[in-house]
Amino acid sequence: MANNRTSGMLTTFSESVTGRASISAMQMDDFFTDRFDKDLERYAQGIFVAGSMGNWSMLISFFSAFMIAVPTAFVMLAYHEEIDTALLGLALTYLLSLPYFLQQVAFILNIFLGNLTSLERLLQYTDKALPQEPEWFKESDPEASSWPTKGEIRFTQVTLRYQSSLPPALDNLDLVLKGGQKTGVIGRTGAGKSTVMSCLFRLVDPVSGTVHIDGKNICEIGLHTLREAMRIIPQHPLLMSGTVRNNLDPFKCREDQELLVVLAKVGLDSELLDTEIGQGASALSSGERQLLTFARVLLSDAKIICMDEPTSNIDAKTDEFVQKVVREEFVGRTVITIAHRLQSVIDYDNIAVMQKGKLAEFGSPMELLSDQNSHFSSMLSSLGAETASKLKIAASRAHQAHKVGITPMKSIDLSSPSSTMEIQPADLVDAKIDSKQEQL
Numbered sequence: 485m486a487n488n489r490t491s492g493m494l495t496t497f498s499e500s501v502t503g504r505a506s507i508s509a510m511q512m513d514d515f516f517t518d519r520f521d522k523d524l525e526r527y528a529q530g531i532f533v534a535g536s537m538g539n540w541s542m543l544i545s546f547f548s549a550f551m552i553a554v555p556t557a558f559v560m561l562a563y564h565e566e567i568d569t570a571l572l573g574l575a576l577t578y579l580l581s582l583p584y585f586l587q588q589v590a591f592i593l594n595i596f597l598g599n600l601t602s603l604e605r606l607l608q609y610t611d612k613a614l615p616q617e618p619e620w621f622k623e624s625d626p627e628a629s630s631w632p633t634k635g636e637i638r639f640t641q642v643t644l645r646y647q648s649s650l651p652p653a654l655d656n657l658d659l660v661l662k663g664g665q666k667t668g669v670i671g672r673t674g675a676g677k678s679t680v681m682s683c684l685f686r687l688v689d690p691v692s693g694t695v696h697i698d699g700k701n702i703c704e705i706g707l708h709t710l711r712e713a714m715r716i717i718p719q720h721p722l723l724m725s726g727t728v729r730n731n732l733d734p735f736k737c738r739e740d741q742e743l744l745v746v747l748a749k750v751g752l753d754s755e756l757l758d759t760e761i762g763q764g765a766s767a768l769s770s771g772e773r774q775l776l777t778f779a780r781v782l783l784s785d786a787k788i789i790c791m792d793e794p795t796s797n798i799d800a801k802t803d804e805f806v807q808k809v810v811r812e813e814f815v816g817r818t819v820i821t822i823a824h825r826l827q828s829v830i831d832y833d834n835i836a837v838m839q840k841g842k843l844a845e846f847g848s849p850m851e852l853l854s855d856q857n858s859h860f861s862s863m864l865s866s867l868g869a870e871t872a873s874k875l876k877i878a879a880s881r882a883h884q885a886h887k888v889g890i891t892p893m894k895s896i897d898l899s900s901p902s903s904t905m906e907i908q909p910a911d912l913v914d915a916k917i918d919s920k921q922e923q924l
């Protein structure tokens with residue numbers, strides 16, 4: 485009991501130490517002091533009860549041993565003529581030390597039971613009552629080389645809830661993302677954009693409906709096999725303490741040259757490779773952390789790439805640079821990008837507009853823009869007339885490029901008023917050459 489109560493006290497203590505700046509700024513000192521006092525009191529009660537029980541059990545064992553030893557000693561002394569003197573002496577010696585030994589046994593038993601708390605805690609975590617993760621591998625899992633080949637993703641009537649008491653985060657979602665196409669997912673905050681990815685990676689399984697990748701139901705595939713087939717740049721980059729090298733290539737299966745190339749591609753300094761980045765990569769800025777996770781994805785040849793606001797923490801110029809890398813490096817792969825800057829996805833094959841867990845609109849940017857009342861059109865208009873017209877030109881240029889079967893490679897520069905985004909014949913020729921080289 486006392487050991488269990490220590491955790492509350494330690495939690496409050498560590499929260500107060502790590503969050504002291506916020507506590508002080510929000511003037512929550514009294515709240516945390518009260519909470520710590522209560523935790524301390526509960527701990528003191530626990531310690532008092534545990535100590536008293538230990539002392540009580542020692543007293544009882546000492547007393548019961550005394551009650552056995554003393555009468556037995558008197559009985560033996562009374563019949564000393566019938567008992568061998570040597571045996572009598574030996575028996576009396578042991579009898580008189582019995583209370584002491586029993587008291588010691590009680591003391592050790594108390595300490596042993598106290599230390600069993602850790603085991604108890606471990607058993608709680610391994611308890612069958614805790615929801616278990618689905619299987620990591622299944623015998624029926626496809627080979628990594630044979631699946632996915634196209635990267636087509638099909639959501640059919642998917643409803644997903646984080647908890648049964650909560651409203652659905654995805655509500656009857658029907659969405660087909662063709663293999664090799666790029667899709668931008670946009671929508672208001674809380675619309676369910678990140679949940680689409682959580683569902684794809686099976687962080688949470690749908691309550692109803694199915695998700696198929698290249699015809700295979702992802703719920704029938706082992707978690708590891710499924711996640712190996714895709715790569716994600718999450719909204720909050722996950723990095724480990726260690727060097728940049730460890731983070732880029734944790735299994736040490738890449739050559740230095742490959743690591744340096746991807747670092748250069750995302751615009752990070754090659755000297756960073758052996759730099760210690762501290763716990764949670766605290767030595768890097770948020771933008772650098774995002775670029776590093778981006779570099780990690782570039783190292784992989786997964787057919788499906790998911791990006792959850794990959795450039796939310798980086799400036800517009802670096803975003804532009806990263807988008808250029810996406811266009812060049814992810815040709816032929818299925819890319820899903822959750823974007824907060826419309827210019828990041830304006831030249832994508834498709835845009836999915838999410839609203840309250842439902843798919844509100846889906847189509848190419850030009851299709852959505854052709855309807856003046858569409859959500860996408862109104863989002864674009866809200867950016868201001870000049871930006872909207874530039875993005876419209878960019879969408880039209882991308883549309884023409886897609887029609888002739890090439891991937892637009894030019895990034896959209898909204899900062900320069902002189903930049904023209906109309907497609908030039910030279911662009912088409914260059915891009916066609918690029919595309920032919922890609923096929924070869």
Ligand SMILES: Nc1ncnc2c1ncn2[C@@H]1O[C@H](COP(=O)(O)OP(=O)(O)OP(=O)(O)O)[C@@H](O)[C@H]1O
Pocket residue numbers: 646647650653671672673674675676677678679680719
């Ligand atoms: N772990 C969770 N537990 C419970 N509810 C959650 C959890 N994660 C998200 N939700 C809820 O699910 C809904 C969709 O959340 P989601 O994170 O997908 O939104 P989003 O469109 O990505 O928003 P944002 O643009 O702010 O990232 C929200 O109502 C949110 O409160």
Ligand SMILES: [Mg+2]
Pocket residue numbers: 677678679719792
């Ligand atoms: Mg999100």
